Amino acid sequence: EIVLTQSPGTLSLSPGERATLSCRASQTVSSSNLAWYQQKPGQAPRLLIYGASSRATGIPDRFSGSGSGTDFTLTISRLEPEDFEVYHCQQYGSLPLTFGGGTKVEIK
Amino acid sequence: EVQLVESGGGLVQPGGSLRLSCAASAFTFSHYWMGWVRQAPGKGLEWVAHIKQEGSEKYYVDSVKGRFTISRDNANKSLYMQMSSLRVEDTGVYHCTRVRCTSTSCYGFLYFDYWGQGALVTVSS
Numbered sequence A: 001e002i003v004l005t006q007s008p009g010t011l012s013l014s015p016g017e018r019a020t021l022s023c024r025a026s027q028t029v030s031s032s033n034l035a036w037y038q039q040k041p042g043q044a045p046r047l048l049i050y051g052a053s054s055r056a057t058g059i060p061d062r063f064s065g066s067g068s069g070t071d072f073t074l075t076i077s078r079l080e081p082e083d084f085e086v087y088h089c090q091q092y093g094s095l096p097l098t099f100g101g102g103t104k105v106e107i108k
Numbered sequence B: 001e002v003q004l005v006e007s008g009g010g011l012v013q014p015g016g017s018l019r020l021s022c023a024a025s026a027f028t029f030s031h032y033w034m035g036w037v038r039q040a041p042g043k044g045l046e047w048v049a050h051i052k053q054e055g056s057e058k059y060y061v062d063s064v065k066g067r068f069t070i071s072r073d074n075a076n077k078s079l080y081m082q083m084s085s086l087r088v089e090d091t092g093v094y095h096c097t098r099v100r101c102t103s104t105s106c107y108g109f110l111y112f113d114y115w116g117q118g119a120l121v122t123v124s125s
Helices: none
Strands: A004-007 A010-013 A019-029 A034-039 A046-050 A063-076 A086-091 A103-107 B003-007 B010-012 B018-025 B034-039 B045-051 B058-060 B068-073 B078-083 B092-101 B110-115 B119-123
Touching: A004 A086, A010 A019, A019 A034, A019 A086, A019 A103, A034 A063, A034 B110, A046 A063, A046 B110, A063 A086, B003 B092, B018 B034, B018 B092, B018 B119, B034 B068, B034 B078, B034 B110, B045 B068, B045 B078, B045 B092, B058 B068
Parallel strands: A010 A103, B010 B119
Antiparallel strands: A004 A019, A019 A063, A034 A046, A034 A086, A086 A103, B003 B018, B018 B078, B034 B045, B034 B092, B045 B058, B068 B078, B092 B110, B092 B119
8 A cells, every 4th residue: 555645734834925745655656646636624625636747627827746756746836815725645556545644734 | 517416424323334325417427437535534535435437347445345335326327335334433524526547447547536525424322
């Protein structure tokens, strides 16, 4: 089973700042099969990024994904008020599919 | 707009059973693999199961094998999860998801492009 470790657990930033979220895998994730999701409290998660760097439909270009192998990054170039939520990464290179523990981006 | 609406959650005693349903709309349901992902209180997301378009292939996380059964009704655009021998650790919000496969087999190469808000399942005595 591939274990995903997200860091930091909580990121405190101000609107307009740049956010850098990390997702590290315990084994190589094949073919950059990594996705990122945003989740608001009590709501359905929303797909942001798939294939490590491809933005999903309707996702603003301030969201970008990068990385390969075992180290992946989600970057939000300029935080908007609606971006202060929880972010999850997911690998889909092998079963069981696994998710990271999440990173909460909060207003400083 | 794609919509997935879960129902059937509730409080059940350990060892009991529950059936979750998911009603899909605004897309051709029969064309997609579908799945369930759960989230225990204060924890991260956990993949539970997914099912092929016509139901001929199903995959489960080890912790629910033999206890949970995923199924679908394409005519009624519905996804189901029959849960039995429920345990306290099965407590959580269960999200219905639409699956996107990145290979022909979809065995493990998939992510989730649409999610429902979820149904809360509480297993407690």
